[in-house]
Amino acid sequence: MSAPLDGDRLAIEAWVGDGARLTVGSAAATIALPGPGPAAEPATYDIELSVGEQGGLCQLPEQPVSAHGSALRMTTRVELAPTARLVLREEQILGRHGERTGTFTSRLTVRRAGRPLIDQQVAYGPGAPQGRDGAVVLGGHRAVGQLLVVDLAFSEKCPEARLLGPTAVLTPLAGPGVLVTAVAPDARLLRRALNEALNDVLHTPAG
Incomplete structure (x- = not known):
């Protein structure tokens, strides 16, 4: 969808009950655009997710x-029951073809059994700390992505930290989870890297 514009407020909430399974996708990319006039404040996109026992x-x-010219702050907050799977x-695409990125901030917070599992924030574009406009920090790459897998089975045997190709790395978390971080020149190659990482972690074909 061609939204949000500067100043818009979007929110999505989803609850997965005990023992239920849910896959959430979207029909197309979300394009953050600048508003028609000087931006008074950035747009926000808040996602709240909750997964029950054995869900x-x-x-x-x-x-x-x-x-280019847009400003978006995304937040994703997830609450997991002790036996939930996630x-x-x-993914973040920094600018459309041939243009510089807008200002983009994304924060991911996941709690499992009431305790923090991961809390991280990334920021790119004008005004981001340390000049993170993609050219220097990302080595010229314009696509950034994270894949988080939380599974109780990792409590017994968790994948070890390692590189997954030249631009992706797998990191085990202090809990039954792993985080894959990847960069790529474009959205297609980023998706390929994350799909291959998912296949590597789960030993099943990535969708």
Whole structure:
């Protein structure tokens, strides 16, 4: 969808009950655009997710694209029961073809059994700390992504930290989960890298 515009407020909430399974996707990319006039404040996009005991959630949306001149703050908060399972993919595309990125901030917070599992934030574009406009920090790459997999089975045997190709790395978390972080020149190659990482972690074909 061609939204949000500067100042818009979007929110999505989803609850997965005990023993239920849910896969959430989207029909197309979300394009953050500048508003018609001087931006008074950035747009926000808040996602709230909750998964009950023995429940499973696959959160696999299409990529948000940060168009030049836009300003977007995304937050994703997830509450997991102790036996819940989660596959969550986040991607950020920094600018449309041939243009610089807008200002993009994304924060991911996941709590399992009431305790923090991961809390991280990334920021790119004008005004981002340390000049993170994609050219220097990302080595010229314009697509960034994270894949988080939380599974109780990792309590017994968790994948070890390692590189997954030249531009992706797998990191085990202090809990039954792993985080894959990847960069790529474009959205297609980023999706390929994350799909291959998901296949590597789960030993099943990536969708």
